[in-house]
Amino acid sequence: MVRNKVVILQILLITLFLNAQSQSHSPEFSNPTAPVGDKQLTVPEVVRPVMDVWMRDTYVTQGPDSNYYMIGTTANKGKVVPEQIKYGDYNSGLFLWKSKNLKKWDSIGIVWSYAKDAEIWQKKGKPVKAKDSSLVYRALWAPELHYIKSKKTWLLTTSLNGNQGSFVLKSISGKPEGPYKNIEGNITKPIFDDIDLSVFEDTNGEVYLVAHNHFIARMKDDLSDIAEPFKRLVETPFNPEPYIEGVYITKYKNKYHLMQTVWSVKQDDGTYTYLRKGDKGLNSYDVVVSTADNIYGPYGPRYPAILEGGHNNVFQDDNGDWWSTTFFNPRGIRGGEFKVTCRPALVPVKWVEGKLMPDLKRSEEFYGSF
Numbered sequence: 001m002v003r004n005k006v007v008i009l010q011i012l013l014i015t016l017f018l019n020a021q022s023q024s025h026s027p028e029f030s031n032p033t034a035p036v037g038d039k040q041l042t043v044p045e046v047v048r049p050v051m052d053v054w055m056r057d058t059y060v061t062q063g064p065d066s067n068y069y070m071i072g073t074t075a076n077k078g079k080v081v082p083e084q085i086k087y088g089d090y091n092s093g094l095f096l097w098k099s100k101n102l103k104k105w106d107s108i109g110i111v112w113s114y115a116k117d118a119e120i121w122q123k124k125g126k127p128v129k130a131k132d133s134s135l136v137y138r139a140l141w142a143p144e145l146h147y148i149k150s151k152k153t154w155l156l157t158t159s160l161n162g163n164q165g166s167f168v169l170k171s172i173s174g175k176p177e178g179p180y181k182n183i184e185g186n187i188t189k190p191i192f193d194d195i196d197l198s199v200f201e202d203t204n205g206e207v208y209l210v211a212h213n214h215f216i217a218r219m220k221d222d223l224s225d226i227a228e229p230f231k232r233l234v235e236t237p238f239n240p241e242p243y244i245e246g247v248y249i250t251k252y253k254n255k256y257h258l259m260q261t262v263w264s265v266k267q268d269d270g271t272y273t274y275l276r277k278g279d280k281g282l283n284s285y286d287v288v289v290s291t292a293d294n295i296y297g298p299y300g301p302r303y304p305a306i307l308e309g310g311h312n313n314v315f316q317d318d319n320g321d322w323w324s325t326t327f328f329n330p331r332g333i334r335g336g337e338f339k340v341t342c343r344p345a346l347v348p349v350k351w352v353e354g355k356l357m358p359d360l361k362r363s364e365e366f367y368g369s370f
Contacts, residue, residue, distance in 0.1 A: 029239040030290070030302040034264035034272035036283060042307040043326055044363040049343035051097065051105045056088055057142040057246070057311045058325040058344040060102075063154075064147060066318065069176050070097040070105060071143045071156075072327065072344060088342075089161050091139045093117070096177065102317070102346060103370060111178045112156065112169060114138065119187055126162035137162050142196055142246070142311065145176060150205035151223060156180055157197040157209070165190020166197035166211065170223060185225030192230065198313075200249040200295070208295065213247040213260055216296060233258065234297030236290060242276035246287075246311030249295070252351055256292045258299050259356075261285060261310035263332065282332040285310030287324070289356050305356040308334055309347055314356070321362065324349045 035041060055072040062068050073088055074095050093113035097105040114123050125136030143158035154171040156178075167186035171178050185191045196212035207219040209226060214233050217226040235258070246261035264272045266281040274288070287306040290299035306312065309326040316322055323346050330341035348362035 027236060027301050030236050030288075032238045032274045034274050034283075034286065034307075035304050036264050036266075036272040036307065038304075038307065040360070041304055041357055043309045043347050044358055044360050046363050046367045047326070047345050047347055048367060049328075049340060049345050050103060051344050053097075053344065054088075054342050055344045056327050056329075056342055058327045059142075059144045059313050060323070060325050060344075060346065061145055061147065061313070061315050062317065063176055064149075064152075066100070067176075068099045068102055068315075068317075069145050070099070070344060071095070071145050073139070073141050073143070075139075088141070089137045089139045094140055094143050094156065094158060094180075096145070098176070102323070102366075108177050111176075112180045117180065119182055121189060122160065122167070122182075124164075125160075126164065144198055144313065146199040146201070147176070148199075148201055148207060148223065150201065150207070153223075154178075154180075155199055155223065157199055159195035159197060160190075163194070166192040166195060168197070168199075168209070168223075183224050191226065196245055196247055198248050200251075202295065203251065208249075210247050210249050213244045231296070233299060234292075235299045236301045238262075238274055238302070240275065242274060248313050250314050253354065255354070256295050256299075257356065258290045258292065259305070259312065259314070260288055260290075260302070261312070262288050264307070266333065284308045284332055284334040285329040287312055287356075291354065303355060306347065306349065306358060309358075312347075314349060322349045322351065322356075322359075323347065324356075324358075 054075050058072045060070045076091050093110045096108040096111045099105045125138030127136055139161045140158045141161050146155045153174045154176050156169040159166040167190055168183045169180035170183050172181050192211045194212040198210040200208045200210055209217050215230040216233055217230040218228050220227045244260045244262055248259040250257050262274045263276050264283040264286050265276050266272055266283050284307055287309050288302040289305040290302045292299040312324045314324045326345050326347055328338045328341045329335050348359040350359040
């Protein structure tokens with residue numbers, strides 16, 4: 001009997017030792033191999049725009065009224081874009097759409113504008129020419145609309161082009177159409193100095209700002225400002241770390257999933273990597289995901305999740321099914337092959353053994369029913 005207890009104790013000690021060894025030898029860096037050509041991970045060919053509107057950085061969420069709301073980087077419809085300014089570098093504010101079924105989208109119109117709602121620092125823009133302030137870049141990039149369940153209100157985040165920072169807007173009506181006003185934390189200056197600002201509400205009601213592209217800060221309970229300085233997420237990076245965009249966090253099965261967008265790059269030997277060096281050989285705008293038990297990390301190794309579907313967000317529908325947004329980025333090798341670019345689309349996705357990937361069957365069903 002005593003001998004059996006000793007054997008059991010030895011087995012337990014060996015198991016604990018092996019587990020500790022496994023944890024201590026977790027990868028220091030993420031695998032940079034890009035699985036270009038893998039149809040199981042690529043946005044399905046059947047996916048097409050759900051609306052004929054010029055848009056980048058498409059963002060969709062469902063509200064408590066069961067309607068779906070779409071927002072993104074847009075250009076002014078029907079208005080002439082000043083010469084020398086790219087299409088997405090000139091708009092007059094934030095535009096919103098809604099849908100009951102993800103297929104037919106109705107315009108709500110402009111919900112925040114420079115003319116009526118902006119603070120002084122947000123109106124300035126950046127001159128196209130150093131000594132000519134009459135022609136400026138002024139656009140809002142990558143807006144996101146978030147319903148904060150614990151506060152029963154809506155937040156909008158967006159960034160000013162020209163490296164002028166990001167800010168947060170709060171609906172003063174508690175409705176998705178606003179009107180929206182700057183929160184206290186960004187009335188006189190950006191709340192974050194770079195682009196791509198997102199929001200994450202945890203299941204305990206804590207609200208965080210997640211920012212370009214490795215930073216996080218918890219917000220105050222009244223959502224008026226950040227409650228702590230932005231700190232860097234603990235991640236398993238690539239080596240060397242390339243330029244990354246489109247940060248977003250979601251929670252699934254009590255784990256935090258960090259989504260980022262990285263360019264796959266074609267190498268001289270014909271293989272593909274995420275170790276980008278400049279703009280040479282850019283191929284596709286891919287979503288990579290990493291997972292953690294704590295909101296601040298450490299996040300485990302990144303894995304390719306949605307090839308060609310970069311700068312996305314994910315959301316659930318009434319049935320509990322998951323979706324991702326996409327917009328057909330015109331840059332890169334793949335961008336030159338798309339039939340249309342800069343148009344909003346939706347990709348049915350699923351979780352398989354804790355990992356995110358496209359759902360090919362649901363994609364066929366959804367787009368086949370249009």
